[in-house]
Amino acid sequence: MINPVWLRSFCTLVEVGNFTRTADRLFMTQSGVSQHIRKLEEQLGVLLLLREGKHFTLSDAGERLYREGREVILTLSELEAHVREDSAYEGEVRVMSPGSVGLKLYPRLLELQKQYPKLVIDYRFGPNSDVETSISESRADIGFMSRPSTLADVSCDQIMEEPLLLITPREIKTPTWETLNVLGFIDHPDGAHHAYLLLSENYSEFQYSDQFEKKGFSNQISLILEPVSLGLGFTVLPSYAVEAFHSPHLIRAHHLANPVSEPLYLATRARITLPKRVMTVLEEAKQWLGNSR
The missing domain is CATH 1.10.10.10 (Winged helix-like DNA-binding domain superfamily/Winged helix DNA-binding domain)
Incomplete structure (x- = not known):
């Protein structure tokens, strides 16, 4: 050669x-x-x-x-x-997060892409473990997680907290323990975890989500509140997932006496310099989520 x-x-x-x-x-x-x-x-x-x-x-x-x-x-x-070349407004940026924050953030990042058409947003939804692995293996540039990473090559910083809300059909004004037992639980992949965090702080009778009759399950974040809106049960979800629901008049979000929030961590690959386009998306995401508390 x-x-x-x-x-x-x-x-x-x-x-x-x-x-x-x-x-x-x-x-x-x-x-x-x-x-x-x-x-x-x-x-x-x-x-x-x-x-x-x-x-x-x-x-x-x-x-x-x-x-x-x-x-x-x-x-x-x-x-x-x-x-x-290291343009701040050109190229692909791969983002990954759990569903709730994704419902809030993805539309905002599409607005950013509309402003800068050469900036391509690749947004994937996944649980914490998938987000963590994707960042570690360089299959995602930016990740959001509800827990800190346990991997040495993933850097995590807490950027905000997202409130957990008890969601019932609209007609339920006072969600007593008896009312919740009659309604039954609409489960989802993080259902048991979210229920434990919120309900254990507000109901002395609560031990685990299996105490309630299971009335449904969905692994699609945008569909979890569908059975609730039809009066088929209650659930516990982060606030962004509730805000994104298309029929808010059919559900009621309850702010309980003892509020509980789930932390949100920003995850990136440790010990590397991020390209400018990734920093553009990262700063937009931090600002938007910070202003949405």
């Missing part, structure tokens, strides 16, 4: 026409330029320059190498510039 440094020296020499001026342009010595040309000729096994004292002309092989070599050098220069 032709050494691209030697090839650049050769093409520059042909364009400049003088060893001294070529050395000045490439910030080299004249002997260094001569050495590059000699090594290139030795590697290819042909004469590239026909020397006449201090002057030279190109051999047939030299003409062919220059014609094709200058295109290679131009391509390499463009590649170098492209690799060094």
Whole structure:
């Protein structure tokens, strides 16, 4: 394979026409330029320059190498510039979070993409464990988690807290323990965890979510409140998931006597410098979530 440094020296020499001026342009010595040309000729096994004292002309092989070599050098220069580009508003940014914060944040990031069309938002929903693994394996640039990471290569910072809410059908004004038992529980992947956090602080009778008759289950964050709105049961969800529900007039969100919030952590790959486009999305997300408390 032709050494691209030697090839650049050769093409520059042909364009400049003088060893001294070529050395000045490439910030080299004249002997260094001569050495590059000699090594290139030795590697290819042909004469590239026909020397006449201090002057030279190109051999047939030299003409062919220059014609094709200058295109290679131009391509390499463009590649170098492209690799060094770090635009704040161009390129793909991969974001991953649990469903509740995603329902709140994703529409906002789409507005950002609308403002900067070359900024591409790839948003995935997943549980904490998937978010953590994706950040660790560089399959996501930004992650949001409701617990700190246990992995050394994932950096986590708490950025806010999201309130947990007890959600019942609209007609329930006072959610007594007896009322909840009659309604039954609409479960979801984090249902038992959320129920324990909130209900254990507000109902002395509560021990675990299985105390309630299970009236339904959904693993789609946008569908969990559908059975609640139909009067089929109650559930416990983070506030962003409740705010995003399309029929708020059919449900009632209860702020209990002892409020409980779930922390939200921002996760990124540890010990790396984030590209500017990722920082653009990250700062937008932090500002939006911070202003939405």
